[in-house]
Amino acid sequence: MKRLIGTTLFTTGALVAALVLPGAPAQASEREPRIDLRVLVVSDGGPATDAIAAELDAAGTPYTEIDLTRADRPVIDAGYLADTSGDRNRAKFQAVVLPNDNPFPAGSAEMAALVNYERAYDIPQVDAYTYARPEVGLQYAVLGGYAGSLDGVAAQTTAAGLSGPFGYLEGAVPFEDNSPTVGESYAYLSTPVAGADFTPYVEAAIPGTTKRGSLVGEYRHDGRRELVVTFVYNQYQQQFRLLARGIVEWMTGGTHLGASRNYFAVHVDDVFAADDRWNSTLNCTPGDVDCTDPDAVPDPIRMTAADVDHAAAWQTSRNFTLDMAYNAAGTVDFRADNNGADPLADRFVAKRNDFRWINHTYTHAFLGCEQNTSTVPWQCATNPDGSIKWVSRQDVSDEIALNRVWGQTAGLPLENDELVTGEHSGLRVLPQQNTDNPNLGPALGDNNIGWLASDNSREPGQRQVGTATTVPRYPMNVFYNAGRAAEQVDEYNWIYTSRAQGGSGICEDNPATTTCLPAPL
Incomplete structure (x- = not known):
C-alpha cells in the first residue's frame, strides 16, 4: 500500500542518464567527462558480490555484471570501460564492485585497465570481501x-x-x-x-x-x-541488510538511479471476525470439513476489549503501529446475536486513531471461483458446459463497498484505494484456480481500488489487476486458529513432525514442500 512504501533514498529521476563530476580529467577535450549512472559488478560467483548485485536489483539501480567463471565473458579493457560521447570522454560506469581488491592473476592487464580507469575518472571501487x-x-x-x-x-x-x-x-x-x-x-x-x-x-x-x-x-x-x-556475508544476513544501503551510498556518492525503500508493517487480518480454535486433543479444528469427530464442538476465538487496550499499549511502548484489516460483518453479526452489544467493536472505534485500517471485505468471502468443498482439497465449481463458475462482479463489488461504508460510518481513518481480499482470493491460486477471477479487475475499478494485497509466497512480483497494483505481503506462520502459544505449538508439531514422533506425518508424505522437524517443539 502507498503508505508502506517508506522513504526514497537518492534518486536522480527516470530520465537522467549520466552525471558530470567536477575534478575528473578531460582527455578528448577541455569539457568535463560524462559519467554514466551504471555500476560494474565483477563477480566470482561468491555470495558477497551476489549480495551487492541483489541490493542494486532491489533499488532498481542499473548495473552490468561480468562473471569471471564464464569463458565467454567480455574482456575488461580501456575500450570496455570508457569511450567518447560527442566531444566529451565518457566513463561507462560510476562505480566498480570486485569480489576482492584484485581478483585477477598477477600482472593482469584487466586489473591494470581498471586501475587506470578509476584514476582517470575518480571511480570508486568496492572490495566486496x-x-x-x-x-x-x-x-x-x-x-x-x-x-x-x-x-x-x-x-x-x-x-x-x-x-x-x-x-x-x-x-x-x-x-x-x-x-x-x-x-x-x-x-x-x-x-x-x-x-x-x-x-x-x-x-x-x-x-x-x-x-x-x-x-x-x-x-x-x-x-x-x-x-x-x-x-x-550473503544477501539475506542481518549485518549485510543493515549496511547494504551505505555501501551503495558510498560507491555512488549518494547519486544513483533507483530508490532504496525500507519499510515494515504488520497486518492483523480478520479484525471483528471470529475463528474456530484448534483442538489439541482431536488434532483438528472443529468447524472445518476435515474435523468429523462427534465431539468436535467449535470454540470460537475473538478479541476482547481488553485485547484492544493491550495492543494499543504495546504499540506505544515500541513506537510501532499495527494495520487492522477488518471485516465489518463480524461485528454486525455479533451485535445481532448479543442484543446489539459488541464491546470489542466499541473499544476499537473509540481507539480507532491508534491504529491504521485496511478494507478486508465485508464478510471475508472467497472472491475467486465458486468453491466446491465436497472434495478435499476443494475444486472450482463448473457450469454445465464445463466452464468455471466465477463469483460475480456485483458480489465482489458489494464485499468491497459495504465494508468501506461501515468503516467510513465508524470514522475509521481509511485509505479508500487499498484492499485486502479474504485469503487474497480473486487472484489466481494454484492448483485449483490458475487465472484471476475475470470479474475481479472490473470490480476493483468500480470501487477505485489502486492497491491490492497479494501473497508474496505465491507471487513475489508486483503486477496490474484492473486499476490496482498488487502489493506482495509476507505471510507469517502463526495459525489463524491458535489463540494461545500452546495451541500454536501443538498444531505446528502435528503438521511438521513424523508419525513416529506423534505428528500427522504430513511432512513425511509431502517431502517436496514440507520438512519434518528433527524433534517436536
Missing part, C-alpha cells in the same frame, strides 16, 4: 588483529561512518547468531597500516585487546578509493 592485509591498507590479522567468528557480536559505526555513508544507522550493527553449532559470520578485524590513508566506517572490538578493528573502511591510495569489507 577481502582479508586484512597491507594491500588494502590494513595490518595482517595475525599482527594484533583477529580472524574468526563474529557470531553475536555488535559492531559499531564510527563517527566518520555516521557523518558519511552510514549516517542512517541509529545503533549497533548486530551480527547474526542463529545457531550455537553453526558458524555464520566469519570476519577479519585489523587496524590500518602505519601511514595508510584509511578511514574505518564500521568497527568491532578485537578480542583480548582494548583496540577496535575495521570491518568496513575507505582506503585512499595511488589516486584511487576503495571500500574495504573484511567480513563474509
Whole structure:
C-alpha cells in the first residue's frame, strides 16, 4: 500500500542518464567527462558480490555484471570501460564492485585497465570481501588483529561512518547468531597500516585487546578509493541488510538511479471476525470439513476489549503501529446475536486513531471461483458446459463497498484505494484456480481500488489487476486458529513432525514442500 512504501533514498529521476563530476580529467577535450549512472559488478560467483548485485536489483539501480567463471565473458579493457560521447570522454560506469581488491592473476592487464580507469575518472571501487592485509591498507590479522567468528557480536559505526555513508544507522550493527553449532559470520578485524590513508566506517572490538578493528573502511591510495569489507556475508544476513544501503551510498556518492525503500508493517487480518480454535486433543479444528469427530464442538476465538487496550499499549511502548484489516460483518453479526452489544467493536472505534485500517471485505468471502468443498482439497465449481463458475462482479463489488461504508460510518481513518481480499482470493491460486477471477479487475475499478494485497509466497512480483497494483505481503506462520502459544505449538508439531514422533506425518508424505522437524517443539 502507498503508505508502506517508506522513504526514497537518492534518486536522480527516470530520465537522467549520466552525471558530470567536477575534478575528473578531460582527455578528448577541455569539457568535463560524462559519467554514466551504471555500476560494474565483477563477480566470482561468491555470495558477497551476489549480495551487492541483489541490493542494486532491489533499488532498481542499473548495473552490468561480468562473471569471471564464464569463458565467454567480455574482456575488461580501456575500450570496455570508457569511450567518447560527442566531444566529451565518457566513463561507462560510476562505480566498480570486485569480489576482492584484485581478483585477477598477477600482472593482469584487466586489473591494470581498471586501475587506470578509476584514476582517470575518480571511480570508486568496492572490495566486496577481502582479508586484512597491507594491500588494502590494513595490518595482517595475525599482527594484533583477529580472524574468526563474529557470531553475536555488535559492531559499531564510527563517527566518520555516521557523518558519511552510514549516517542512517541509529545503533549497533548486530551480527547474526542463529545457531550455537553453526558458524555464520566469519570476519577479519585489523587496524590500518602505519601511514595508510584509511578511514574505518564500521568497527568491532578485537578480542583480548582494548583496540577496535575495521570491518568496513575507505582506503585512499595511488589516486584511487576503495571500500574495504573484511567480513563474509550473503544477501539475506542481518549485518549485510543493515549496511547494504551505505555501501551503495558510498560507491555512488549518494547519486544513483533507483530508490532504496525500507519499510515494515504488520497486518492483523480478520479484525471483528471470529475463528474456530484448534483442538489439541482431536488434532483438528472443529468447524472445518476435515474435523468429523462427534465431539468436535467449535470454540470460537475473538478479541476482547481488553485485547484492544493491550495492543494499543504495546504499540506505544515500541513506537510501532499495527494495520487492522477488518471485516465489518463480524461485528454486525455479533451485535445481532448479543442484543446489539459488541464491546470489542466499541473499544476499537473509540481507539480507532491508534491504529491504521485496511478494507478486508465485508464478510471475508472467497472472491475467486465458486468453491466446491465436497472434495478435499476443494475444486472450482463448473457450469454445465464445463466452464468455471466465477463469483460475480456485483458480489465482489458489494464485499468491497459495504465494508468501506461501515468503516467510513465508524470514522475509521481509511485509505479508500487499498484492499485486502479474504485469503487474497480473486487472484489466481494454484492448483485449483490458475487465472484471476475475470470479474475481479472490473470490480476493483468500480470501487477505485489502486492497491491490492497479494501473497508474496505465491507471487513475489508486483503486477496490474484492473486499476490496482498488487502489493506482495509476507505471510507469517502463526495459525489463524491458535489463540494461545500452546495451541500454536501443538498444531505446528502435528503438521511438521513424523508419525513416529506423534505428528500427522504430513511432512513425511509431502517431502517436496514440507520438512519434518528433527524433534517436536
